[in-house]
Amino acid sequence: MPFNEHALELSIMELFKDNDYIYLSGEQIHREKSDVLLVDDLKQFLYNKYAKNGITTSEVNSIILMLRTIAGSLYEANKAFCKLLTDGFVFNREDRKQKDFHINLIDFENLDNNVFKIVNQVEIEGIGNQIRIPDGIVYINGIPVVVLEFKSAIKENTTIHDAHTQLTVRYRRDIPELFKYNTFVVISDGANNKFGSLFTPYEFFYSWRKINEDGQEVDGINSLVTMVKGLFRKDRLVEIIKDFVYFPDNSDKELKIVCRYPQYFAANKLFENIKNHIRPIGDGKGGTYFGATGCGKSYTMVFLSRMLMKSTFFQSPTIIVITDRTDLDDQLSKQFVGSKAFIGDETIVSIDSREQLRTELQGRTSGGVYLTTIQKFTEDLKLLTDRNNVICISDEAHRSQTNLDEKVRVTEKGVQKTFGFAKYLHDSLPNATYVGFTGTPIDATIDVFGGVVDAYTMTESVRDGITVNLVYDGRAAKVNLNQAKVKEIEDYYAKCALEGANEYQIEESQKAVAGIEMIIGDPDRLRSVAEDFIKHYESRVAEGATVEGKAMFVCSNRNIAYDFYKIVIELRPEWAVKKLCPDGVILSEKEKKELKPIEMIKMVMTRNKDDEKALFDMLGTKDDRKELDRQFKNIKSNFKIAIVVDMWLTGFDVPCLDTIYIDKPIQQHSLIQTISRVNRVYEGKDKGLIVDYIGIKKNMNVALKKYTNYESEEFEGVEQAVTIVKDQLDVLHQMFHNFNSKDYFNGSPVEQLHCLNRAVEYVQLTEDLELRFMAAVKRMKQSFNLCTSSESISAKERDYINFYLAVRSILFKLTKGDAPDIDQMNARVRQMLEGAIQSDGIEELFETGKHISVDIFSDEYIDKINAIQLPNTKIKILQSLLSQAIDEFKKVNKILGVEFADRLKQVVDQYNNRRKDEAYANEVLDDVADQLAALLEELKKEKDSFKGMGIDYEEKAFYDILKAVAKKYEFEYPDDKMIELSKKVKKIVDDKSRYTDWSTREDIKANLQVDLIILLDEYGYPPVTLDDVYKEVLEQAENFKKYAN
16 A cells, blocks of 8 residues: 555554554544534543532533633634633532532543544534545544644655645634634644644644653654654643643734643653752752753743642742843743733732832732842842742843852942842742753853753754754954954953953953954954945845845944944945835735834944933933834834844844844853854744854854754854855756756846746756756755855856756746745846746746636636647646646546546656657657646536536536446436436435435445435336446445535
């Protein structure tokens, strides 16, 4: 049996059976098609669990009715249901004399009390009586908590992305009732297996790559076993449903977060470690979590907070979340304050002062979540609370919370003692248990918070697709006019390799900083940096190498930043012009209201009381900075380049940001945080680019080893990208050695267009050539995105790069429907490409590859296809159209659909087996194109053949089966009687197939057969009794009902 979707489906069912799930096929379940709950299972669970409460039949029915009538949009209904599922609800008794009690739809304490089922091919009747058949559904106690959709790994034209679209667009639209009860969905082709919520974009679907917390990550076919054994282990699935599916209290987007496997394991390990170390029995060191920057630590904190708050062991602790920067505090506060329902405490407060925290804690014996910065603790040394049910969760703990040292200064007034922030913290909350979250652990972190309980490294994060890899472009040598200055900066780094622990070292470090900033701020050097930056940035934008044009430039101090800004504006005054959005960007009415006119480049830092007026006015207030934050995160805003010094270097997430320019000496642990600004996942973003003007490479590589467990010695460099581009160009030149491309480079615009289309034909000469070409251009483009401004790539090479990209995009659009690279392409070539697509009148024909429409059978449409002069292009379009059209036709008319499919396969096989000999290939192409066009014409005639016969499209399907059976068994039957009989057959089939399980119910099928026998006998068809006749008619009836609606 080929490993198609059906085979994959069955193998997954077997894996679930191995996990002790009950397996059924949809046909084995007796239910109304429109009912998505397995009502009998849910009723039985409620009767069993609440027997001691004397729950009545009418009470059980009222619970089911309540679930069915949850109102609101799909997102609102799903949010409301998930709240009932995870937290349960108080049930008001019908008999008001009886005590109300708490209902849970899943028994979270005793797993064996729940019924776990995996069911495949469940027919569900949705909006407009449409039937949809999800590949698999996981039910717990009759509730459809997970929906699975499979695609074949061996079919090149289907991917798990198609499965995502099927679930989130088609099924969501047609059978929304199913997803009201959904926790998450799974998409799989056997080798690639991902999960996420129904509301999650495809790029944020992830694999579950570990079975157990200490196990190895697994990829490929084995990852399917890992997902079922890891994610769907009964106790784990129930835990995820209970504590790891997040909805915010309010959101203007459909936000629903299902944990990733590192978040699940980290929260559970920390929870257990806190239990073991909580005071007064333990030492108060709850543990350190070391998670790669960008891996979702803030959500891990929220999941952990829920677990702590809901746990009977901790009995509602007070949680204090501490950051060391106001901008981090704002971001985290917003998330926590908006998560009251999820965490399970109405008192979640962002603290403005130490006094406010003292007031909040006074008289409180439990509960409450408070968010503050470490700086609030330096206001005095008084005790805040000595309770031991206080848990401090510290974000980015390595920066300030570990400083317990005492500092002594001798002044005119005498001796002054000051302490590190952490000392104030521990004196204020002496009996609290401390938990540290960090992306870069240092030894002192472990001293305060305890050992590393769990770690998730940059390597793992990149491999899991949670972050993208980073590429390094060292440009210090290009901009430092005096190479001796480069040596001075390196010497500075040697001095500052480690953060000074005592005051003397700190002062020496400050002197070194002052000296180095003299070099960095040198006007000539700064101008050189500005010129190179502009050239580099504009080159990336022009070549479509940056996804949204967002960049961050890190300066050494505010004065240097201002000087740099002024030089950039002098060189590019248009960047200081306020606009709503860049030229050519189309805005919706909603977007016009969200955006404000703004400059393309802005400085982001706090005001200083000594700033000159122009700078003071430009920097604005705290509210102005919040607006800058909002605008920079908006991809359509005109604000593209942020100049920063310290702000936005930690905890600031802009997924589309793909380039960071560094002109500041940064210490090791801060360096990882800084460069990780560009490691977030975003559609179309392959890697993040670090452009270095200062010489951070050596320091960065040391930091990589020290803090990230990075597998290689250093990040990939731009030099490697240049090498890959040149290698792939050589490969492509060899593929094209028999092709004359001079018209593209030297010809008129019309000649260029014809040359492009000839090139598209050329690479389709054989299937092998086509696949090798597509792969080589993709690799070349990914690397070229990283080195667009490299002087090692000549103008001629750039022309060839864009020529091959244009060919690939046309070919991609022919085969897949939409070219992914078209927006990430040189603007001049993009215009030419659009011309090439339009030049042959085939642009709208491409669109049909994505969605079948009856218009494709119009004479006008077929004339357009026949007018295409390029045979390969014509074949690709015809093959795509016919394949989809026959699939649709087969759903209604099985016997003729199969016949058309067989004929299409014969023609396509002939095309795919074309030889490498060009003359022979061209001969085959003309013949294949003619055959496909004839087949499309025949299919069109067949689809319309019911017109004029007095029957409809579906009745014609039964007419064809009756006619085929008559031909097969060689008996004559009048045509007019056959038409009348086909109407009656369809009527009987409609009547007998109202239930979803009719095709497996022998009693219903027997009734159907009896009715058919009586009907056929009444009409004298066939003249002799043949059992096979009924079998053929029954098969067509089952096929028709399976796909009808």
